[in-house]
Amino acid sequence: MIAIEDVSKRYADGTVAVDRLSLQIPNHSITVLVGPSGCGKTTTLRMINRMIEPSSGTIRVDGEDIQRRPVNALRQSMGYVIQNAGLFQHRTIVDNIATVPRLLGWSKQRARARAAELMERVGLDPAMARRYPYQLSGGQQQRVGVARALAADPPVLLMDEPFSAVDPVVRRDLQKELLRIQGELGKAIVFVTHDMDEAITIGDRVAVLRTGGRLAQFATPDELLSAPADSFVEEFLGTDRGIRGLSFLSTRDLALDSSRVLPVGTDWQETAGRIGAQAPVLVTDADGKPLGWADLTAWHGDVTTLEPYGRSFVIGRDSLRVALDRAVLSPTGQAVAVDGRGKVLGLAGQDRIAAAIRAARQERAADSPDPVPEPKAAR
């Protein structure tokens, strides 16, 4: 647990970078500091490992005031990942990762063995161990940066806009990897970004800071999207926070329509007579996997003439946002719901999804206003 208590940072010229900030950063979770440039998010992060000293206030890690600890020992107990990775260009990948263990006095062999283990953990090819940073892509360098920060198994990980300089595809990849690694290791991660999407994606809790270093809101991503504290937070969240908020609503209770699912080989004429020929039906194979859409007024049982069904969603695992997305993209306006093995469970049109959204909102309003967030990686 990192406790930031009434911390301010004022510079000699009168600039206030951080203004009486208090935050409780729990263990085993990712806390994101997000805000526009000049909101003091990086300053706050750097005060945690004393790269910047606060003007007033106290920061405690597991109850101990960090001012009481020798600065280099404190820093060695906290992993630090930086934009552009900041690798040591004159050292091989394996020696970059082994840096902190070596500082802590590990033998060269043990440090390198540990580095090899971490390369695997962050998804790097072991063949890269002997390469130099210039031989790696930006995304690979950033993975090395994460591995280096984790090398001495520090309980705390500080990340300063680590993924801002890589392209969006690689960034999403790195975000997923971070969540996976966090699921395995359960560190106290403090993550700074200016990108609200990134904050929502990876944060268990998000602290929104405004210019001048004041806290605007500290909440789970879900709460942030459904109940922004003020117009600043709302504006910072962007125009589609309603849609994005659906990411946090489960499809578990979505009422599906299974009457229009037709296994191949069943009597389609009988079906047409039963449910009416007007509405399209989804034809599945013998195992219940979807094949495509059929218009019963024109279809004569030939599976090669089916209209493609696009993509399906997994009930209970995917969110209502995914379900709505599938429905919008579906040629029939119906999203195909499948189970974990890909077997069709039923269909959900936009009307059914809308009903599920309303129900989830009502249920949520009835719940306690401050639900304990589940660790992100478990989702």
Add this chain to the structure above:
Amino acid sequence: MNGFFDIPSDLQSSYLGLISTHMQEALIPVLVGLLLALPIGLLCVRVDWIYPPVLWFTTVLYAIPSIAFFVVLIDYTGLSRTTVIIPLCLYSLVILVPAVVDGVRSVPEETNAAAAAMGIGPVRRYLQVQLPIAVPAIMAGLRVATASSISLVSVGALIGNQGALGNLLTTAMLYHRPLLAVNSVVTTAVLAILVDALLVLLRRVLTPWQPPTGRRAGRRTSSIPDAARAQGGVS
């Protein structure tokens, strides 16, 4: 006895002996200059405002002709090699201090931040992170300092034949043997070129981490596996 490589006996040295003396008088100052430049560089990097006055001072030193140094130094060190070596040390310093400081300052900000954040103290950071990354800049400075030192040694001929190969120039005039002057100039030039080539080789050995020049694109081609991984998604 008047061949190209025959040295008049009053120089009390063979051709190879002259080369050996020349190299000592040229390289010792560069080494001493480097050893002095490293701590001075650290000071200049750590304490920002020191660098401009240091630079000013060393540049003024460079403007003083070596003869002026000799006149002052002869009172203390006599007509010896030391009298030649001391000004050359100072001249090396003028080139090497900026090379070290600029090299260390060119270390990317995020590399310094990462090193500090990992708990690497300032002196250790200087020795283990900043100086190694500054090696290409320092080597560039060393090449200039060495070439300049090799050519400047000849001035030592003015104070009692302490100019090694430079002594051949005065002797050439004395004995009307112009070939000795040619010998002096050619040998000095060849030495400078050879030592420079060695320094280039040394830099290559010391910096296997540098991208091969003119092929920075290597970085792009190696990004393909990562992009492919991203396409394939994460398990």
